[in-house]
Amino acid sequence: MGPRWKGKGAEAKALADPMSKIVLKLQSSLIQSDARGILCGSSVLLAAEEEQALLFGRAYFGHPIVNADKDRQWFQLGMEEAFFLCYSLKCLKIAGEDKRPKDDQELWQCMKSKKAGFPVFYKAYSHLRTKNWVVRPGLQYGADFVAYRHHPSLVHSEYAVLVSSEGDAEANGRLKVWSDVHCTLRLCLGVVKTLLVLTISKNGDDDASPSCLANYTVDERTVTRWSPEQSREEDTTDNAESHTTDNAESQATE
Structure with a gap:
């Protein structure tokens, strides 16, 4: 976007x-x-x-x-x-x-x-902040965070961010059924944002201390709504037939 x-x-x-x-x-x-x-x-x-x-x-x-x-x-x-x-x-x-x-x-x-889900949400937050995105709460957009390319006075937020991780109740269970995906994408489309899903993998490490963050990995996925009207090839059959007919009529007149 x-x-x-x-x-x-x-x-x-x-x-x-x-x-x-x-x-x-x-x-x-x-x-x-x-x-x-x-x-x-x-x-x-x-x-x-x-x-x-x-x-x-x-x-x-x-x-x-x-x-x-x-x-x-x-x-x-x-x-x-x-x-x-x-x-x-x-x-x-x-x-x-x-x-x-x-x-x-x-x-x-x-x-x-x-x-309860602080380790996972913090990993997602620090992942984006370390990449110099400005990260703010995203509750008003139905997301965990929103991400800005720079200061919000200069640019609109670009991504609505959802955090997902197996085993964390606060960061799990969303986008599991089609109705959730559909509603979330419609909402993002309405507020002109791209849905970014950050999936945090703990890789078998527990969260007893902040040192576990070094072993956590982040998978980034953007989800967009496919529009067949924008993706299909233009149908040129009618135009080609019309052009052939016009040429034939022109030759007959001559």
Whole structure:
């Protein structure tokens, strides 16, 4: 389907300011400030200074929370976003209710306790983020995530992402029957997105620790609706017959 850029010059702006460089700047800023987040329910809260807040906005992690603090901007990060910054980018520390920073193993167990399918969903999220896609929740489109080629202010989301894995109730059972496939494809067509199914294979490894992620593999498949009207060859039989008739009539007249 391809990217749908928002306005003239949007593509040029994205090319001039690649998402990979923006994320690197955010990573560096968080490391320098020894950034710390706080677990709050199923999300992580983080206070950012003005410059850092701008980088969060440009990299499109979390969403800002309205507050009366003029010196700092608070952001709310989803579990996959927070763990990506903490575990994959090594630029964020996350504390629990006891205010003590959790190590990777403790945080992993905490995330799993709040979301049973967290290992599979995180693998899918990190797979796309590592490829410099901007990944956001996709509930409003009937998907697990939506993926943008760059910042949502410059381009519309390109993919509606469904995560699948055998043995995980939260990431299994969809698209098993034709009616599910048909409804999902119709929905994607209506919102102008391509359906991307990420199938996570655990390869026999358990999810006791985040080290299992290295053994997980991701199979990418795009699913589109086939249109026979667009795919068939043009029928030229009538045109050929008409052309022959016209030639014959012309010769008879002469």
